[in-house]
Amino acid sequence: MLQLIFSVILDTMYSWTRMLIALLISMVIALFTGIAVARSKKLNRVLMPVVDILQTLPILAFFPFAIYIFVFYLPGSIGVNAAVIFLIVTSMLWNIIFGVYQAIISLPSEYFDMARIYKLNLYQRLRKIFIPAALPRMSEQMSLSWAIGLFYLVTSEIFSVGTKNYAVKHGIGVEFVKAAATGNSYLYIYSIIVFVLFVIATRLLLFERFDRFANRYYLKDYKKRKRDRFTFNYFRSRGIKLDEETRHKLAITARIVFYALLTLLVGFTIYNAIPFVNLHLLSKLVGYEGYSLLSLLFSFLRVWGAFIAIIAISIPLSIKVVFLSNKTKRYLLLFQIFASIPATILLPAIAELVYGNSELLAFIIYFLSGLWYVIFSIVATTKYLPESIDEVKRIFHLNGIVAWKKIYLKAIMPGVITGAVTGIAAEWNASIVAEYFSAGSGKLITSVSIGVGKALNVALANNNLLLMGVLLANMVAMIIIINYFVWRRLYNRVNSVYS
Amino acid sequence: MAFLNVEKINFAYPKSGLTVLDGISFSANELEFVSIIGPSGCGKSTLLRIMAGLIKADSGSVVLAGKKINGPSSSISFVFQDFALLPWLSNLENVKIGLASKPMTEDEREKTALDMLYKLELKGFEDAYPNLLSGGMKQRVGLARALVSNPILLLMDEPFSSLDELTANSLRKTVVEVLKDKKTLPKAIIMVSHNIEEAVEMSDKIVVLSNKPAVVKKILDVKIKRPRDRGSREFRKKVNEIYSIFAE
Ligand SMILES: Nc1ncnc2c1ncn2[C@@H]1O[C@H](COP(=O)(O)OP(=O)(O)OP(=O)(O)O)[C@@H](O)[C@H]1O
């Protein structure tokens, strides 16, 4: 037994090493990108929309693709590890960038004047002003990134072990899969306990300390702090105030230019591609496209079905906890511990519980993957509500249904929308293991009839890069379209009223 | 017994343990406008919240029309310094909040709220949202919400201090105008202020508090004929009298 626990701890350390490397890389990239974007209008205009789109994409779904590419260029286990670390970085990076960016743009302008008066050079400015100023918000975002990264870590490890040729050799994910494959429930339980202990220890030993250190640099005169995660930040305000009409005209012009360029680009590509495309490839592409769309439709129904369930549960639950309970802090702590357990590690246990019903299993994994994003996003928005709302409630006797209708449900709307974007992205992230998973050596744990997650697995197993590309392109297009036409519109409407 | 009696109120915030209010007593008669003034941070807002039933005093009592105040009551209304409007409701909906606990049909609520918005010169802004309004307009909505339910006691916590002087002045005029209307007139009005001239202009009685802990330093009657002219000798004399109390 001791040996078992020892091997679990050793494997967890492998995983944590990947996480720490990824965190370090993310911090460095985010620090410089965030500062650059905050200080240069040009970079801002180019990079922010990109970052904004990237952070709403389920990048984990690209893992099969990434692993294929990395292993193609880097030898064996280095390639797989690089792919895992790369993936974790892409999950951690975005909100740290936004944190740094937010810290720098809300820095009072006196600091820049001071830097100019004393003629500080770039290095001095970085050391004395920008980096210290960015630290508190960076630290705040880092622990969020860590939680998101854990999900990516475990899911990508589990996924990788499930493949024939791309398995990582060590990692907590390996233990989970081993436990699932051999039906060793002791190993499974030990693994979960060790994992949670590591999560708690990291929080206490690393993040709490770093937070205390970083907050020494906390400036009281930051402009009012806004939401935690800056989804759609880009669309909100760009500092430049234009009157309504100019903005409208600009928006229309931008749109026309964009579509014109897009048409040109597509036309150009098709024109150039024609000589190279043979009929065989073309018919294959058409077939893949049909298969992709069908897979996407099925996965869409699962993901959105689970999302409706998430909404039905997270809204009343968050309202109860935030507005109607006096133990809010204790509940949130409990939620944080639950949320730190990636839903995907529960897969083997849930598979047992549902007797291998793959549809139900996928639904539960999707549900658990998205749930916490929505809840924490709602909680984050309510943090910035004016305190007087409670007094208004009491003075004007707003109770029961009236309070729900006029206050609670309305107050959480921005949080529900940003939570929906990130939550649904998290659900799609889970798709690569939720819909299809084999615990190595041919032991199939779950496999739905058809779906994107399954298709990606099958494509990787057959080294079918083209199919993977088609699947991912369709998925990304769908998510961008939905974000643009549904969530961004809703968000802009709500936001114009709320703030 | 006066219409409103504040009796030996003591209060300390549990967290800090420091006494904020130390034996505060004063009274207000029917149809009286009373101002409470005092240095910043002395406990004016705290006192007003105790009178509203939002906070419980450690000892002492507030008695309104013979009834002890134990918690928020539908006969007491409140105007907030920072307006405290609900940003996600239209201005009309915000005013209707003032009628939420009244047994009325939705139509009656809507009509009563509209009437009150018109009285506060907000015609045309019913369906706009508060955050699109200027501070002065926001406070008009806040006043409409407080007055729409015909409260018998109106409490106002520095209602004009978030506004610039010109806006504040015109809003004060509107308030005086609206309060002339006997049908909606609250029986008593208590306003917290740190602006001496404003207090002299509007009140029949001024309660002067001192700092740390707050005790009642003095209660003055203001018997200057209305409308009051800030330049008049009588007015200046009253203002100077209050300044000299603080100078002591
Ligand atoms: N919730 C609270 N907990 C602890 N102390 C508080 C709280 N609210 C206010 N205080 C303290 O109680 C004292 C009185 O506060 P209060 O807001 O009543 O003063 P005020 O006269 O209204 O001030 P201002 O002129 O700034 O509005 C202050 O010293 C304040 O710091």
Ligand SMILES: [Mg+2]
């Ligand atoms: Mg106050």
